[in-house]
Amino acid sequence: MRATILRAPGDVRIENVPDATIAKPTDALVRITRACICGSDLWPYRGEGRSADGGIPMGHEAIGVVEAVGRDVRRIKKGDFVIMPFAYSDGTCAFCHERLNTSCVHGGFFGIGADAGGAQAEALRVPLADGTLFPVPSPGERALASLLTLSDVMGTGHHAALAARVGRGKKAAVIGDGAVGLCGVIAAKRLGAEQIIILGRHPDRIALAKKFGATDVVSERGEQGIARVRSLTGGDGAHSVLECVGTEQAMLTAISIARPGGAVGRVGVPHYEATPASQPAFYSNLSVGGGPAPVRAYMQELLPDFLEGRIEPGLVFDSVVGLEQVPDGYRAMDKREAIKVMVKP
């Protein structure tokens, strides 16, 4: 089958690889209907973080149709249309029961070159299928995009909002206008924030943020951006800050624009060494939380909002490519010519 392999920084290829198959009794084999390229795929593509030695099968977001299941799979059936979260999990351990599937004791992540493969491919072996896959009724064409966001970015934006303790009447700030930040805006509005400030500078993304519910835009960075957010929030800062980037500057901005007693929810994979211990986080009694989003746990909650027309996170996709054009998709996202690229194998 054809699959996306990152050979070296900047060198992503579509290659012939052995067909995905059932390897363990708890596996499912999923034929990919749609996959996509994630902002986090750009880190190794840019040569930061994990190394591409030996080739990394890329992609961790997908929806598709179950083609076969292992003999111990009970809940998931051949023919099911499923959403695949970016992490697999058994669904039965203590952490899964606590809805923290990304800490599953038997779990792991797709598309990082470990045991599980990558989703930017024709098909994928999904470990622990019963705990991992989320079956939904076979969707129409238009629904595909939003269902695909439940695989990662919509659930991740929701996780940022929860970690940032967004609630009714709160002032929220969202750092980052990528797909996760944009979904963070949806999540903040959904949870009742009265003010949603988006920090970003790309006109197309900002337009989408406003459509999703952003009330204010701050395009300045650094000290100027911090001053703008303070001014927009009556001087005190935002109750809830969603850090959806993962750079040191984003994190420093996050703790600088949070209101005393407020919370920072961070979901951008940290590409920095450390956060300041003392000012302002300690003296302002900030809480800093977040991590890899347990998106599997959020699907049940978020799905009705999409099905009933209250949210449409699929709008973050502004480009669709076939599998052979995936390298073009990486280039477009790397140059910020696309917000998020959908892959139609």
Add this chain to the structure above:
Amino acid sequence: MRATILRAPGDVRIENVPDATIAKPTDALVRITRACICGSDLWPYRGEGRSADGGIPMGHEAIGVVEAVGRDVRRIKKGDFVIMPFAYSDGTCAFCHERLNTSCVHGGFFGIGADAGGAQAEALRVPLADGTLFPVPSPGERALASLLTLSDVMGTGHHAALAARVGRGKKAAVIGDGAVGLCGVIAAKRLGAEQIIILGRHPDRIALAKKFGATDVVSERGEQGIARVRSLTGGDGAHSVLECVGTEQAMLTAISIARPGGAVGRVGVPHYEATPASQPAFYSNLSVGGGPAPVRAYMQELLPDFLEGRIEPGLVFDSVVGLEQVPDGYRAMDKREAIKVMVKP
């Protein structure tokens, strides 16, 4: 009057200073019945953190009797017996209403050489008396010690427990066997923790921790201590970690012994530069919160527990000195010969 002045690291003296007086219409003048020496007083005493240039009037914990009030003071009256929190606050700003008095827009701290004086003295000018002081019925001799802990350490331990999200049935770990850590044990038990692990190594303090409700003791440090806590918690770590020290090692231990999805509540004033951004805090979805405790906000809640005999935080005092012996008290605490020293001016 006589007051405690830190002249240089290790050089704390009882000196004649101008009498405390009413300087502003919102002030109260409090005659100190009991003050005490705080673990945080040892930082400048040891030459770390704030400098003693020009002399710092020391002490931020006190109970006493109101001797006079300014013309704008309404709630507090001459003759009131009061508990003084370590920070003053107006009681009326948005942050005070949100019970975060330590972020009061007009507030500040005692005993740091700023506008307000120090409590290890015969008397003290208390700014914003109506918002700051907490009047209680004139207590008997035995009650003094516990009332005095509401000025700082008991409220601070409670704050650590709240920030660490202690709750019924949770496994808690308390780092530090000083007065705050010991009060953290009380707080964790009070909030329903089923397991309370104290990390400390001083036999007298450990004995008191057990009396307060600690179920397990870990005396090892570093990797060994971390392994011990993991083993005691079934391998996963503690839901709630109360970091009551403020050193880098304590913080690193805290995030290393927290269970995925758990919370670290830190109240030890950070004497370290930064905390690691990535592992384990991010990948384990930990929340790290805390800061200067709004002890004023907690007095109403904690007082009945003491008055009705459910808690006795005053047991953390194992030494009493007169004002002239305060330097001996600093030495005893610095050498860990005393847990916490009460001052009887």
